[in-house]
Amino acid sequence: MMEQIREGSQNWVVKIILGFIILSFALTGVYSYLRGGPHGNAAAEVNGQSISRVELERAYQNERARMEAQSGDMFKQLSGNDAFMQQLRKGALEQLVNQHLVADAISDMGLRVSDSQVKDAILGYDAFKIDGKFDNDRYLAVLRNQGLTPSKFSEMVRVDLARQQFVDGVISSTIVLPEEAKTLYAASRQTRDIQVATVKAADFVGKVQVSDDEIKARYDSQPQGYMAPEQVAIDYLELSEKALEPSVTVSDQEISDYYKDNANQFKRPEKRRSSHILFTGKDAEAKAAAALKEIQGGKDFADVAKAESQDTFSATKGGDLGWNEQGVLDPGFDKALFAIAKEGDVAGPVKSAFGYHLIKLTGIQAGETKSLDEVKAEIKAQLTKKAAEDLFYKKQDELERLAFENPDSLVDAAKAVGLEVKHLPLFARAKAPAALNYPKVLDAAFSESVKLDKVNSEVIEAGPEHVFVVRASDFKDAHRKSLDEVKAEIQASLQGEKAKAKAEATAQALLDKLNAKEDVTAWLTENGLKFETFDGVNRNDTKVAPAVGRSAFSQQPGGRELVSLADGDSAVVEVKAVHAYEPKAEDQPVIDMWQKRLAQQREGDANRQFIDALRKTADIKVFNTDKG
Known part of the structure; x- marks a missing residue:
């Protein structure tokens, strides 16, 4: 409310x-x-x-x-x-x-x-x-x-x-029959019992070998691959208002003077606590007037609020709305509340955007000016920030001038504004160090004038009162990495591919044995495998991998197939039982929604087909x- x-x-x-x-x-x-x-x-x-x-x-x-x-x-x-x-x-x-x-x-x-x-x-x-x-x-x-x-x-x-x-x-004119929607809905609620044997590729990584010849062949087969991005080494100056604040001093006299000159800034506004009873509907004003007579006749305001207020949240608390400053509540309500003369008085009926109210003033906190001691820290922080900002802009102007006048060095500019020239070794833009990771700063660092001509950049604004000047001390163009640089990467990739193939071959062997109706108990033990049972799996079940779920609902009872999983593993999925779902009366609103959405989908499909036909000619x- x-x-x-x-x-x-x-x-x-x-x-x-x-x-x-x-x-x-x-x-x-x-x-x-x-x-x-x-x-x-x-x-x-x-x-x-x-x-x-x-x-x-x-x-x-x-x-x-x-x-x-x-x-x-x-x-x-x-x-x-x-x-x-x-x-x-x-x-x-x-x-x-x-x-x-x-x-x-x-x-x-x-x-x-x-x-x-x-x-x-x-x-x-x-x-x-x-x-x-x-x-x-x-x-x-x-x-x-x-x-x-x-x-x-x-x-x-x-x-x-x-x-x-x-x-x-x-x-x-596309039609979706109610029975069709019902059948599709029932199919969506169907569950299945399955068993899954997962063959992990990671179990074969240590069992496969990759030769140097295979590594070189892979390297040679991808002449455009294994590229190292361009890199730049940067010297830079960073100037910020925040970093300047510790060097700024603010005296007690300055704080006192500011307090005297800005007294209105530290005034606490009056607050009022109120309770209300809200009436809505065509006869809301009449109901409010009748309730007011009951209260004036001695009935407790809180009791009336609990019994009659349409604002059920505040009604449980006797209509209490807590403390509020002027200008916060609905204008009509606010004006009436702050016009009440004394605590305990009731105003109304008062019209607002929500209906008619009876308003009881239950408390007043008079406005007052905070003492200097209460706001001293606040004033000091404010004056410190202002002084640091003034110093920042003065230093920024000096930095901009000297960086331009001495484009081949940052040393003179650093000395003049009291900064340290910092250095970052070669890095790629995608892996920029946090200290320099600002879009505009990186744009400048990798610009032609900075990275190739090795001259100072202009002053770059990274944020409010926060600037940089950068210059490149070294630059490496994008290039293809040497075989030695990527040998370990290629070896790991080939091992993963071979391990994945081994896992798939093992899963296929299991599937073949099952299809041949062999007893696989001993074979599973020898290969460190086992079947896991999952009962009542639904189409969106998170307890099985997505590929396993899709496989489970693409097969008939007794069916089985091999599926590849996203992490490179392979699995054999077998459907043990299918449990149909019979829609109930409470499902009907959902079925109706399905029917409507299916009709919309078919309308969309029909529209696209019509447009495609028009486009062809x-x-x-x-x-x-x-x-x-």
């Missing part, structure tokens, strides 16, 4: 923002069916009709907004990848091509939408409504914001309705996918 009261006043803003986001998606979606601009500015051409670069940019921005809304911070990271964003743009173009193909097919089929259907659709857009009713001024304002005229938008809606008519009438030319 507390979170609702604090956030409730913002709900209408959120709803409006979401409304405009949804509308922008809708507008962009239907806009994309219209034909593009002149051929010279075309991103692509579909059966002789252009898709303009402007149209592509609009579709791209729509897709970008959709992904950002879904992925949040993850999308911010992805958006820095040029290859990913280019792929996103190409995907938007693919969608536009598909939409043009469908629009052409719909036109060829003669599907039409009447003016009244278009009008009804426009009147139904929530983003054009105020208080649930269509508002023409709002409609025109939104279209104007999108750069559209009413006639253009009407045509867009007409095309979109025709497409939807086709989808509803043809693509959506279409004349599609892509000219330019760059930003328009």
